[in-house]
Amino acid sequence: xxxxxxxxxxxxxxxxxxxxxxxxxxxxxxxxxxxxxxxxxxxxxxxxxxxxxxxxxxxxxxxxxxxxxxxxxxxxxxxxxxxxxxxxxxxxxxxxxxxxxxxxxxxxxxxxxxxxxxxxxxxxxxxxxxxxxxxxxxxxxxxxxxxxxxxxxxxxxxxxxxxxxxxxxxxxxxxxxxxxxxxxxxxxxxxxxxxxxxxxxxxxxxxxxxxxxxxxxxxxxxxxxxxxxxxxxxxxxxxxxxxxxxxxxxxxxxxxxxxxxxxxxxxxxxxxxxxxxxxxxxxxxxxxxxxxxxxxxxxxxxxxxxxxxxxxx
Numbered sequence: 480x481x482x483x484x485x486x487x488x489x490x491x492x493x494x495x496x497x498x499x500x501x502x503x504x505x506x507x508x509x510x511x512x513x514x515x516x517x518x519x520x521x522x523x524x525x526x527x528x529x530x531x532x533x534x535x536x537x538x539x540x541x542x543x544x545x546x547x548x549x550x551x552x553x554x555x556x557x558x559x560x561x562x563x564x565x566x567x568x569x570x571x572x573x574x575x576x577x578x579x580x581x582x583x584x585x586x587x588x589x590x591x592x593x594x595x596x597x598x599x600x601x602x603x604x605x606x607x608x609x610x611x612x613x614x615x616x617x618x619x620x621x622x623x624x625x626x627x628x629x630x631x632x633x634x635x636x637x638x639x640x641x642x643x644x645x646x647x648x649x650x651x652x653x654x655x656x657x658x659x660x661x662x663x664x665x666x667x668x669x670x671x672x673x674x675x676x677x678x679x680x681x682x683x684x685x686x687x688x689x690x691x692x693x694x695x696x697x698x699x700x701x702x703x704x705x706x707x708x709x710x711x712x713x714x715x716x717x718x719x720x721x722x723x724x725x726x727x728x729x730x731x732x733x734x735x736x737x738x739x740x741x742x743x744x745x746x747x748x749x750x751x752x753x754x755x756x757x758x759x760x761x762x763x764x765x766x767x768x769x770x771x772x773x774x775x776x777x778x779x780x781x782x783x784x785x786x787x788x789x790x791x792x
Contacts, residue, residue, distance in 0.1 A: 519791050523782050530778045534770070550660045552773040557653065560776075569650075576654060579603070580661055587665035597694035600665050601723050607658035615651025618644045656769050669693075692739035693724035716742040 538545045554577075561570045583603050586596045621644030624630060630640040689697050698719055700711045709722035718739050735744045 515791055519786055522785055522789075522791075526778060526782050526785065530774070530781075534774060546660070546663075549769060549773045550657075550664075552777070553653075553657060553660065553769065556773065556776050572650070572654075576607075576657070580657075584661060584665060588668045592669060595694075597669050598696070598721070598723060600662070600669065601693070601726070604658050604662035604665070605723060605726060607654060608662075611651045611653075611655035611658060613651070614647050615655065618647030618649070618651055620644075621647060652764075652768050653772065656772065660769070688719070691720045691724050692718060692737070693720055696721070714742070714744055716740050 534545075557569070558573060560566070561573065580603075583600055586593070587600050589596070621640055625637055625640040625644060630637055691698055698711045698721060700709075704711075711719050712722055712725045713719045714725075714737055716737050716739075718737055720738075736742060737744060
């Protein structure tokens with residue numbers, strides 16, 4: 480009896496000590512279950528492979544429904560975890576983004592389309608895109624800042640600086656993905672409503688040389704002049720556009736064709752500064768991240784359901 484040590488009160492233990500005790504209990508609970516764990520790993524790998532095949536086939540055969548379902552999950556799944564884990568800060572930003580974006584989508588889907596709506600839509604989503612890019616980069620730098628130990632010089636705890644970095648990185652990537660997907664939906668609606676571009680590739684209306692094919696408004700700055708607020712861009716097909724319009728169309732709305740003649744857009748010619756090209760790479764990263772955020776929780780839930788039905792823990 481003298482060799483037994485009294486168990487410490489969990490309320491008096493620190494967070495790290497409590498975590499260590501729980502970790503030891505977990506090891507004791509699963510000791511001798513190596514075969515079961517190997518079976519669970521095989522189920523996870525098989526489910527990931529099958530899910531990837533199904534999603535790829537779905538995207539190739541029914542791209543529109545795939546994008547809509549993915550966007551709905553991107554919008555709902557984080558909300559579920561936010562309410563469950565009491566992440567009120569994320570819930571507040573999610574609510575503001577949802578309200579404003581809903582209004583923007585409402586304006587973009589009205590017929591007849593107001594002449595100011597396209598510029599408003601692309602300015603909003605371009606703002607979201609740039610903010611998400613900046614926040615994501617700051618989050619990544621904060622993570623690197625912590626990993627290299629620079630937080631010690633500023634007397635910041637590693638846990639605090641790492642938490643800030645991870646949260647900022649998540650915010651940037653999540654809202655970047657959402658903004659691009661909603662912008663693509665608005666681009667489709669507005670392109671069909673304005674009437675310059677149709678699915679057959681032939682323009683349905685005549686375009687004057689000083690009219691922007693995205694918003695239908697005049698361009699007051701020549702191509703070789705520098706504007707005060709925004710410049711005028713000319714594509715390789717010689718059609719001209721407002722800067723905010725064509726950037727929103729190509730980068731945010733993911734439409735890499737001319738809104739008027741459907742010719743392929745050379746993004747390298749549109750971006751004179753080398754730092755601007757990182758926006759394209761960032762957009763490709765957001766497209767890849769969509770699968771991770773939208774479908775990974777569903778796949779993990781299916782794996783847990785299979786393990787539960789087979790009696791695996």
